[in-house]
Amino acid sequence: xxxxxxxxxxxxxxxxxxxxxxxxxxxxxxxxxxxxxxxxxxxxxxxxxxxxxxxxxxxxxxxxxxxxxxxxxxxxxxxxxxxxxxxxxxxxxxxxxxxxxxxxxxxxxxxxxxxxxxxxxxxxxxxxxxxxxxxxxxxxxxxxxxxxxxxxxxxxxxxxxxxxxxxxxxxxxxxxxxxxxxxxxxxxxxxxxxxxxxxxxxxxxxxxxxxxxxxxxxxxxxxxxxxxxxxxxxxxxxxxxxxxxxxxxxxxxxxxxxxxxxxxxxxxxxxxxxxxxxxxxxxxxxxxxxxxxxxxxxxxxxxxxxxxxxxxxxxxxxxxxxxxxxxxxxxxxxxxxxxxxxxxxxxxxxxxxxxxxxxxxxxxxxxxxxxxxxxxxxxxxxxxxxxxxxxxxxxxxxxxxxxxxxxxxxxxxxxxxxxxxxxxxxxxxxxxxxxxxxxxxxxxxxxxxxxxxxxxxxxxxxxxxxxxxxxxxxxxxxxxxxxxxxxxxxxxxxxxxxxxxxxxxxxxxxxxxxxxxxxxxxxxxxxxxxxxxxxxxxxxxxxxxxxxxxxxxxxxxxxxxxxxxxxxxxxxxxxxxxxxxxxxxxxxxxxxxxxxxxxxxxxxxxxxxxxxxxxxxxxxxxxxxxxxxxxxxxxxxxxxxxxxxxxxxxxxxxxxxxxxxxxxxxxxxxxxxxxxxxxxxxxxxxxxxxxxxxxxxxxxxxxxxxxxxxxxxxxxxxxxxxxxxxxxxxxxxxxxxxxxxxxxxxxxxxxxxxxxxxxxxxxxxxxxxxxxxxxxxxxxxxxxxxxxxxxxxx
Numbered sequence: 001x002x003x004x005x006x007x008x009x010x011x012x013x014x015x016x017x018x019x020x021x022x023x024x025x026x027x028x029x030x031x032x033x034x035x036x037x038x039x040x041x042x043x044x045x046x047x048x049x050x051x052x053x054x055x056x057x058x059x060x061x062x063x064x065x066x067x068x069x070x071x072x073x074x075x076x077x078x079x080x081x082x083x084x085x086x087x088x089x090x091x092x093x094x095x096x097x098x099x100x101x102x103x104x105x106x107x108x109x110x111x112x113x114x115x116x117x118x119x120x121x122x123x124x125x126x127x128x129x130x131x132x133x134x135x136x137x138x139x140x141x142x143x144x145x146x147x148x149x150x151x152x153x154x155x156x157x158x159x160x161x162x163x164x165x166x167x168x169x170x171x172x173x174x175x176x177x178x179x180x181x182x183x184x185x186x187x188x189x190x191x192x193x194x195x196x197x198x199x200x201x202x203x204x205x206x207x208x209x210x211x212x213x214x215x216x217x218x219x220x221x222x223x224x225x226x227x228x229x230x231x232x233x234x235x236x237x238x239x240x241x242x243x244x245x246x247x248x249x250x251x252x253x254x255x256x257x258x259x260x261x262x263x264x265x266x267x268x269x270x271x272x273x274x275x276x277x278x279x280x281x282x283x284x285x286x287x288x289x290x291x292x293x294x295x296x297x298x299x300x301x302x303x304x305x306x307x308x309x310x311x312x313x314x315x316x317x318x319x320x321x322x323x324x325x326x327x328x329x330x331x332x333x334x335x336x337x338x339x340x341x342x343x344x345x346x347x348x349x350x351x352x353x354x355x356x357x358x359x360x361x362x363x364x365x366x367x368x369x370x371x372x373x374x375x376x377x378x379x380x381x382x383x384x385x386x387x388x389x390x391x392x393x394x395x396x397x398x399x400x401x402x403x404x405x406x407x408x409x410x411x412x413x414x415x416x417x418x419x420x421x422x423x424x425x426x427x428x429x430x431x432x433x434x435x436x437x438x439x440x441x442x443x444x445x446x447x448x449x450x451x452x453x454x455x456x457x458x459x460x461x462x463x464x465x466x467x468x469x470x471x472x473x474x475x476x477x478x479x480x481x482x483x484x485x486x487x488x489x490x491x492x493x494x495x496x497x498x499x500x501x502x503x504x505x506x507x508x509x510x511x512x513x514x515x516x517x518x519x520x521x522x523x524x525x526x527x528x529x530x531x532x533x534x535x536x537x538x539x540x541x542x543x544x545x546x547x548x549x550x551x552x553x554x555x556x557x558x559x560x561x562x563x564x565x566x567x568x569x570x571x572x573x574x575x576x577x578x579x580x581x582x583x584x585x586x587x588x589x590x591x592x593x594x595x596x597x598x599x600x601x602x603x604x605x606x607x608x609x610x611x612x613x614x615x616x617x618x619x620x621x622x623x624x625x626x627x628x629x630x631x632x633x634x635x636x637x638x639x640x641x642x643x644x645x646x647x648x649x650x651x652x653x654x655x656x657x658x659x660x661x662x663x664x665x666x667x668x669x670x671x672x673x674x675x676x677x678x679x680x681x682x683x684x685x686x687x688x689x690x691x692x693x694x695x696x697x698x699x700x701x702x703x704x705x706x707x708x709x710x711x712x713x714x715x716x717x718x719x720x721x722x723x724x725x726x727x728x729x730x731x732x733x734x735x736x737x738x739x740x741x742x743x744x745x746x747x748x749x750x751x752x753x754x755x756x757x758x759x760x761x762x763x764x765x766x767x768x769x770x771x772x773x774x775x776x777x778x779x780x781x782x783x784x785x786x787x788x789x790x791x792x793x794x
Contacts, residue, residue: 027105029081030119033089038082041072041118044105045079048114052079058107062116063347063367071101072118081116089120090157097159106348106365113347113365124215126157128164130223131280135209137191138228138322141199146192148178150325153188154211154221155280165214169207169225177209191225199229233271236324237263244316244330246298250306250337258289258332261296263318270321279315279327289332291316298330306336307371338376338423344368344431352436355405362398363388368419368429378422385415407437408474441479445471445526447536452524455541458514466497467538469504471526478529487523487535497522497540506538514544515579546584546628551577552636555606560643563615567596571640572609574599576624584628592621615642 029042045052055076062073062081073084093099101118135152156163167189169177174197178190189209205227212220239261246259265272276296278286288302289312296316312332319325349364357363370377381390381397387405391398405413415433420426447469454467473480484504486494496510497520506522522538557572565571578585589599589607596613597620609620618640625633 026115026117028117028119030121031083031087032121032123033087033099034123034125035083035087037084037086041081041083043079044074044081044114044116048105050079050107052077055079055107058109058112059348060105060107063104063106063345064102072103072116074105081118087120089122089159090126092120095159104347108348108350111348111350111362111365122159122162124158124162124213124217124219126162127219128154128156128211128213128221130154130209130211130221132223134224134226136226136228136323138230138233139193139197140230140233140322141197142234143193143197145194145196149191149193149323151189151191151209151225152223153186153280154223156211156213156219156221158213158215162213162215164211166212168210168212172205172207174205175207175227197227197229203229205229230322233267233320233322233324235266235271235320237265237274237318237320237326239263239316239318239326239328242328244328245333246330247333247335248300248304249335250304251339252300252304254300254302256300258298258300259330261298261316261318261328261330263296263326263328265318265320265324267320271324273321274318277317277319279317281314284309285312285314288312289314298332304334306334306373307340310334310336310373336373336376338372338421338425338427340371340376341427342368342370342379342419342421342429344417344419344429346431346433349433349435351434352438353401353405354438354440355407356440356442357401357405359401359403361401363401363435364399364433366397366399366417368397370419370421372421372423376421376423379419380422381417381419383415383417385413387413388415405437407439407476408443411437413437439476439479441475441528441530441532443474443479443528444532444534445473445482445528447471447524447526447534450536452536452538453541454538455543456508456512457543457545458512459545459547460508460512462508462511464508465505466508466540467506469499469506469524469526469536469538471504471534471536473526473528473532475528481529482526483528485525485527487525489522493520493522496520499524512542514542514581515548518542518544518581544581544584546580546626546630546632548579548584549632550587550624550626550634552589552622552624552634553577554636554638557609560641561611561615563642565611565615567612569611570600570608571597571611573602574607574609574622576605576607578626578632580626580628584626586627587624588627589622589624591623595620615640618642 027044027047031039031041035041044050045055055074060074060076062070064070069085071083071085071087072081074080075082087101089099092101099120099122101120103116103118105114105116106112107114130152132152137149139147139149151167154164154167164187166187167177167179169175169191174193174195176192176194178192179187180190181187189211191207205225207225207227209223209225210220211222212218240263241261244259244261248256248258261276263274263276265274275293276291277293278291281289288300288304290299290301291297292299296318298314298316311334314330314332315327316330317325317327345367347365347367351364353363368379368381370379383390383399387402387410389400389402391400413435415435416430417433418428418430420428448471449469452467452469456464456466460466469484471482471484473482483501484499485501486497486499496508496512498507498509499505500507504524504526506524512520519542520540522540524536524538525533526536527533553575555573555575558570561571574589576587576589578587587605589601591597591599595618596611596615597618598610598612599607599622600610602608620638620640622636622638623633624635625631
């Protein structure tokens with residue numbers, strides 16, 4: 001006999017944790033039993049409408065429903081469901097009319113769960129079999145024609161049409177066969193006496209009994225009926241109940257009496273002696289229960305497990321001494337005991353989980369089973385982690401992300417999932433699910449300071465690290481890699497400073513000058529690997545160093561100076577300047593002693609040259625020094641012409657007189673005559689303006705008349721100065737006699753270190769008007785002095 005699985009129900013609770021995008025649907029296939037391994041059951045990809053090429057990427061796999069044995073698997077290349085193990089319908093489902101294998105197809109990314117139902121079709125692979133090869137009867141010769149003798153039922157492990165369909169016996173003159181259909185299904189046969197027996201003629205008969213099924217090809221099984229002709233025994237045993245029912249807790253100890261059957265026989269003697277035996281019982285049931293042939297007690301002989309079988313039915317036959325028999329049915333109901341803890345199966349899990357997954361997202365599939373029944377199998381699940389919650393639906397539980405994850409505060413999560421059943425006492429199962437939180441770029445770099453303030457000497461060496469900015473990003477990997485750069489700054493500033501993209505070092509690339517720009521404000525960006533950016537400000541204050549020597553400027557001078565000028569008379573104004581700041585820009589001005597002049601401070605950096613005694617031709621040296629460390633200084637030599645009357649002026653004219661001067665004098669005489677008429681004056685002014693614009697000379701003051709270096713007006717004299725200092729600046733000055741207005745013209749400096757003209761003496765007449773008032777030229781013709789200013793920078 002082939003082993004059969006019991007018809008008991010296995011109670012289990014499947015708690016599935018599924019994603020919101022999981023599509024539920026049953027896919028059914030029908031397959032005959034005993035198919036060869038590798039046979040194709042059907043194509044699941046076509047059934048669910050999934051591209052075959054995505055099966056491997058989505059980790060498609062077949063999970064069994066509560067069984068460790070896998071009968072089918074999936075071919076990821078074709079999408080076919082193939083047979084991987086022997087499918088024996090009789091071993092799986094016994095005599096059940098319908099035999100179903102339940103499996104699950106699990107897909108990931110996104111997670112999906114499809115239930116697969118495989119209907120196992122019966123094939124005619126089992127022949128009918130009798131419990132005994134020889135069936136013995138003792139029939140009295142007094143038996144009446146038409147007497148019926150029930151024969152042992154043949155059993156076929158197949159079902160339906162493949163089960164036992166009929167019986168027949170070999171031809172004989174005493175008996176015929178009668179086939180009876182049972183109300184619960186199945187058929188048995190009776191031996192019907194057609195002709196009375198004659199013990200004197202034949203004491204024993206041997207007849208072959210055959211049972212046939214309805215399969216193709218048809219299968220059959222045989223037994224031998226051995227009839228011994230006896231005297232008459234006309235009463236069969238009678239059971240006290242047609243059906244006996246008993247209840248038995250699972251895990252009952254061995255030799256526990258389940259139920260006692262009882263039958264009586266009205267005959268006396270050997271004809272009334274009753275014995276009991278199981279009519280037809282499977283090997284499995286035969287290992288669980290035993291029957292006392294004399295007392296009729298049914299006892300436990302094996303391990304009773306509710307989960308393996310919750311109900312058993314056996315047929316007990318009572319037979320008297322000469323073979324008359326009857327039968328009764330015994331139904332044993334197994335009651336469940338809470339002896340199974342819930343078992344948790346991790347079907348699938350999205351791991352790692354990105355930290356930016358939205359709350360409400362389902363992240364895995366878990367199956368929880370309890371093989372007990374009723375309250376013992378009612379399972380409640382809980383988790384000890386507030387990042388996740390369990391959402392219960394019909395026949396399923398969803399593990400849902402409850403709140404946003406933050407990898408920076410929690411990189412690893414250990415979920416303790418507990419399943420507790422409803423038994424008394426309850427039993428529980430636990431599993432720890434390890435989840436790794438995957439970093440998302442959700443943090444911008446953060447500078448250590450919003451504003452960096454540094455100072456930089458203007459004489460700093462190129463390549464000096466001015467400042468180092470630093471930003472940290474809480475993310476990891478590429479998301480946390482920070483690079484630095486300048487924000488929106490001008491190209492001029494970018495040429496002065498550079499920033500190291502890795503270290504954040506801000507370096508000096510070109511020299512800075514405090515006198516040009518005293519402060520720089522840089523905008524610095526910190527950017528992570530995926531572009532999140534933050535900003536900081538770097539303020540660089542350039543500190544002054546004493547790198548500019550003072551400069552001396554003669555703003556006005558009375559020339560010639562009458563030798564009888566009164567002491568205390570102002571004869572000139574000197575301005576000193578230093579481009580440095582603070583102490584470096586503070587200057588002190590002085591002249592040599594033993595001269596009849598002194599310097600009197602007026603407004604800031606202006607000094608009045610005041611006479612102090614009797615004058616003669618004088619040579620003044622003006623010195624100026626700043627307060628820097630080390631101190632820088634400059635000097636200027638002034639040659640003053642002292643005149644006692646106007647007669648000396650012609651002598652000065654004669655020094656540089658030429659033909660050009662004579663022509664100029666004629667022009668001046670004509671101009672003075674023409675002043676008498678307004679019209680001629682207006683014309684001369686227009687011509688003078690046009691003349692000045694055409695020549696565009698480089699002048700010290702706007703509006704001054706440019707005169708060639710080789711040319712001196714008749715009333716002017718040229719006195720060359722000789723510079724003896726290291727850096728000398730030379731100025732030729734032409735002054736009208738008795739006038740405070742000076743016209744300056746630059747000449748070539750003595751060396752290349754001379755300051756350019758546009759950085760030293762560039763003043764307009766209005767500047768002097770603002771500082772000293774309007775000084776008109778004297779109309780009289782007087783002695784003129786030409787002086788040369790020489791100063792050097794140390």
